[in-house]
Amino acid sequence: MKTFIVALSLVVTGMVTAQDNFTKEDAKGIVDTFFEGFHKGDTAVMRSVLIKEVPLQTVATNQEGKHMMSNGSLDNLLNAIANRPAEQKWEEKLLDYTVQIDGNLAHVWTPYEFWLNGNFSHCGANAFTLAKTDNGWKIIHLIDSRRRSSCKQG
Template identity: 40%
Template sequence: MKTFTFFILSLFTISIYAQGPNADGMEKQAVEETIRTFFDGFHKQDSTIIKNVVDNSIVLQTTGRNKEGKTMYRTSEFSKFLESIVSIPDSIGFEEKLTSFSIQVDRTMANAWVGYEFWLNGNFSHCGINSFQLINFDGTWKIIYLIDTRGKAGCLEE
C-alpha cells in the first residue's frame, strides 16, 4: 500500500512540475508569437489585430526619468493608445525593432522581457525594454499588462 501511495504521489508531483517554470519551448514560442502579432498590428496600425492578442482590461504603463532626472511612470488608457496608433499619418514612418526576448512561463502565466529600438522616419528615436505579462485563457495567450522603459543612452551597438 505504501508503495502504491508513493507511486501516485510521485506521478502527481511530476505532473505538476511538468507544467511549472520549465515550460516547454512550444509555450514560450506561443508567447513570443502573441507579442509579435501585437507588433504586427502596431506597425500595420490595425486595432483589430492588436485587440485579438490583449485582454479587455489590459494595463499600459511607461517608466523613465523626467528632465530633472526624477523617476516617473504613467498609465495610459488602452483606447487612447489604439486611437494614437491608427491616427498616425502615412507620411510618418515608424518601426519598433524587437532586439531580444527573454520569456518565462509558469502554468497559465508568462512574462516576456523584450528589448527594442524605436525608429521614426528612418532615424533612431529611443530604446528600452517592454515587459509583458500574459495569461493563458484556455489555450490562448493574452497580454494583460505592458510597461516599458525609454531612453537614448546605451541603445545602439557602437
C-alpha cells in the same frame, strides 16, 4: 472495467498535458502579432492578443533626472495607432526575447529601439505579462521603459 479506467486516465492525462503545451515560441508569437498590428496600424490584429482592458505603464527619467512612471490607456494607444498620419512610420525593433512560463502565466521581456520615420528616437525594454484566459493566451499587462542614453543603435 480496468481497461476503461486506464483509458480514461490516459485521456485525462492527455488533456492536462495539452493544456500545458504553451511554449516560448507561442509567447513570442503573441508579442510578434501585437507588433505586426502596431507596424501595420491594424488595431484589430493588436486587439486579438489583448484582454479588453490592459494596464499600460511607462517608466522613464525626465530631463531633470527625476524618475517617472505614467499610466496609459489602451484606447488612447489604439486610437493613436489607428489615426497615425500615413506619412509617419513607427518602427519598434525588438532586439531579443526572454520568455518565462509557469502554468497559466508567462512573461516576455523585449529590449527595443524605437525609430520614427527612419530616425532613432529612443530605446528601452517592454515587459509583457501573458495569461491563459477562456479565450486563449492574451496580453494582460504591458510596461515599458524609455531612454535616450546607453542605447545600441543599429
